[in-house]
Amino acid sequence: MAEVVLRDLVKTYAGATVRATDEVSLEVADGEFMVLLGPSGCGKTTLLRMVAGLELPDSGQIVIGDQDVTYLEPRRRNLSMVFQSYAVFPNKNVAENIGFGLRVRGTPAAEVRRKVEWAADLLQLSPYLDRYPAKLSGGQRQRVAVARAIVMDADVLLMDEPLSNLDALLRLSFRAELKKLVGELGTTTLYVTHDQVEALSLGDRVAVMREGRIAQCDAPTAVYDDPANEFVGGFLGSPPMNFLTGTVERDGSKLDLGGQSLAVPHALSTFAGRTLKLGVRPEAIEVAGGDGALQGELQVLEPLGSSALLTTEICGQPVKVQAPPTFRAEPGGSLSLRIPPEACRWYDPETSLLLEVR
Amino acid sequence: MSTETRPAEAAGRTLPPVDTAPLKRRRRQAAWVQAACIAVTLFMALPIVLIGLSAISSRDALAEFPKPFLPSEYSFETLLAFFEATGTIPALGNSVLVGVYTVFWSLVVGAPAGYALARHAFRGKNSYQVFILLVRALPIVVLSVPLATMFLRLDVYDTVFAVTLVHTTLALPTTVLITASIFVAVPTDLEEAAQVFGCTRWQAARKVVVPLALPGLAASSIFTFVLSWNEILGATVVTLSHRTLPAQVLTALDEASTAYRFAGGFALILPALVFIAVMRRYLVNMWGTTLR
Numbered sequence A: 001m002a003e004v005v006l007r008d009l010v011k012t013y014a015g016a017t018v019r020a021t022d023e024v025s026l027e028v029a030d031g032e033f034m035v036l037l038g039p040s041g042c043g044k045t046t047l048l049r050m051v052a053g054l055e056l057p058d059s060g061q062i063v064i065g066d067q068d069v070t071y072l073e074p075r076r077r078n079l080s081m082v083f084q085s086y087a088v089f090p091n092k093n094v095a096e097n098i099g100f101g102l103r104v105r106g107t108p109a110a111e112v113r114r115k116v117e118w119a120a121d122l123l124q125l126s127p128y129l130d131r132y133p134a135k136l137s138g139g140q141r142q143r144v145a146v147a148r149a150i151v152m153d154a155d156v157l158l159m160d161e162p163l164s165n166l167d168a169l170l171r172l173s174f175r176a177e178l179k180k181l182v183g184e185l186g187t188t189t190l191y192v193t194h195d196q197v198e199a200l201s202l203g204d205r206v207a208v209m210r211e212g213r214i215a216q217c218d219a220p221t222a223v224y225d226d227p228a229n230e231f232v233g234g235f236l237g238s239p240p241m242n243f244l245t246g247t248v249e250r251d252g253s254k255l256d257l258g259g260q261s262l263a264v265p266h267a268l269s270t271f272a273g274r275t276l277k278l279g280v281r282p283e284a285i286e287v288a289g290g291d292g293a294l295q296g297e298l299q300v301l302e303p304l305g306s307s308a309l310l311t312t313e314i315c316g317q318p319v320k321v322q323a324p325p326t327f328r329a330e331p332g333g334s335l336s337l338r339i340p341p342e343a344c345r346w347y348d349p350e351t352s353l354l355l356e357v358r
Numbered sequence B: 001m002s003t004e005t006r007p008a009e010a011a012g013r014t015l016p017p018v019d020t021a022p023l024k025r026r027r028r029q030a031a032w033v034q035a036a037c038i039a040v041t042l043f044m045a046l047p048i049v050l051i052g053l054s055a056i057s058s059r060d061a062l063a064e065f066p067k068p069f070l071p072s073e074y075s076f077e078t079l080l081a082f083f084e085a086t087g088t089i090p091a092l093g094n095s096v097l098v099g100v101y102t103v104f105w106s107l108v109v110g111a112p113a114g115y116a117l118a119r120h121a122f123r124g125k126n127s128y129q130v131f132i133l134l135v136r137a138l139p140i141v142v143l144s145v146p147l148a149t150m151f152l153r154l155d156v157y158d159t160v161f162a163v164t165l166v167h168t169t170l171a172l173p174t175t176v177l178i179t180a181s182i183f184v185a186v187p188t189d190l191e192e193a194a195q196v197f198g199c200t201r202w203q204a205a206r207k208v209v210v211p212l213a214l215p216g217l218a219a220s221s222i223f224t225f226v227l228s229w230n231e232i233l234g235a236t237v238v239t240l241s242h243r244t245l246p247a248q249v250l251t252a253l254d255e256a257s258t259a260y261r262f263a264g265g266f267a268l269i270l271p272a273l274v275f276i277a278v279m280r281r282y283l284v285n286m287w288g289t290t291l292r
Ligand SMILES: Nc1ncnc2c1ncn2[C@@H]1O[C@H](COP(=O)(O)OP(=O)(O)OP(=O)(O)O)[C@@H](O)[C@H]1O
Pocket: A013, A014, A016, A020, A038, A039, A040, A041, A042, A043, A044, A045, A046, A047, A084, A194
């Protein structure tokens, strides 16, 4: 068990012009489940590989459990890892794969066998212990990689998209299993994914990354409810947060969206006469509200089973609305939409950062 | 917009007859490929079979005209005579030793170089790859005389060691380039996984990379062995009394009878075939997908 501290990690790959990670600092507490979330190519794997010691940072520091490991060889860091590409050894069968790390360490054979059976049982791999990876499906290989990582009793568990190759149903059940398992093991975990549902469901905290930087790092609900900047709001949620641009009126009380207006909190009266951005989640918007409702034009209605997704336009600006599943209306018509004040998030258009209104 | 199926209608519909022409075309193509394979195999194997049959024919049977495909009389006389001739057995021993040593040293020196080429980016990598082939650009005739004098001076002339050195040098360029392409095919993350799970770089190479590269390494060593086995010029120049078998047979050929030539030819083919048969095991060893 150990905490992980990353301080100002910079990594530029040879031949690349932009930094793969740009002064990333992160603290993961002992036993915490930290999820790294971000679009493809934002440097998640790079960060994980530096923690594992497979890539050396240009500058910065990595500390695991009070020991500096910045330039230490991978095998001395006492961590285990699930690779994005599984990296299951094709020349070893499933049992040998799972027990590989233990055997390298010189664990007694009986102990290795016991642990391999435990992990295989947990991940439903028991029928395949004698098989070679060539004869396993992608999902089974991925489970072998997870089993190989969890038998190690490592200080830190690194996982790079360990569920990416499972089908939707298996992923759902496996996600819950994994959450339970890691909770029981109590291992400090760094988990990479670009699946936001996975991130929100698994993480104690979620670090949203963008272009080599951490855009926001907070509890899943905080990241979802109060995105620290436009990027996080636009990345999380499906459909993501709506953004409406408008000008604050002279007296600082209303935001003019171009014909229609909306109340602005007192704290933002300094923006009088300037532009301001409003962020609002699709599920927070109420259809056919009464007071203070905005008029929107319905363009598309998509029945999704559990809800109906409306694509509307308010003063020429597109807005997605999540309505109850039974909602029906003809496209082309007008809808009255209410945006509750408590669901409004305000962003500075220049810096795209969240503005405090409380 | 109805998507229900109407079984009655589906059953009542008459479908066009099954068109078997594409299937026949496929079968015809397969037959052609088969025929071509047989022709090529015969072309390659027939001489070996003929030499083998001639080697175990009696002298009289060999002199017959027209010759039947199967000899009228078998005899191991000439083969025995060939092996009993002075120098044959020691030469055979020399050849096998040189071949095995050459395989060993070219792998020991060449495989790490191939690994480095496969895994690391370094300045001058491309020119190095071209440069390494230059060894083969120099004709052995040009090399052998200076080599002979050098070996004489270093007091290793006329030894198995000298021939091994020459053959290893000749085999190295191909060994380096072949093993480089083998190691490129072994995914880097397997090695990294081994390191994360406690291996040193050396252990990772031994436990993961080498087993995975084994089929390729076997192919490369077959190539090296056959190269060494068939190399005559260099072996002849740097030896005098410790000839390898091909060199020995070549020098003895002038004054030999036809029977002796067949026996010698057969004896030259056999060990290479045995070596290939032994290596075949590794060549087709794929985990969980053993080819047969
Ligand atoms: N070995 C490498 N050499 C050069 N550039 C690299 C290398 N590996 C990654 N990069 C670059 O570094 C950046 C970050 O890559 P990284 O693999 O960390 O992304 P990621 O967040 O894991 O993406 P994904 O979700 O697609 O796996 C990318 O722009 C990528 O092109």
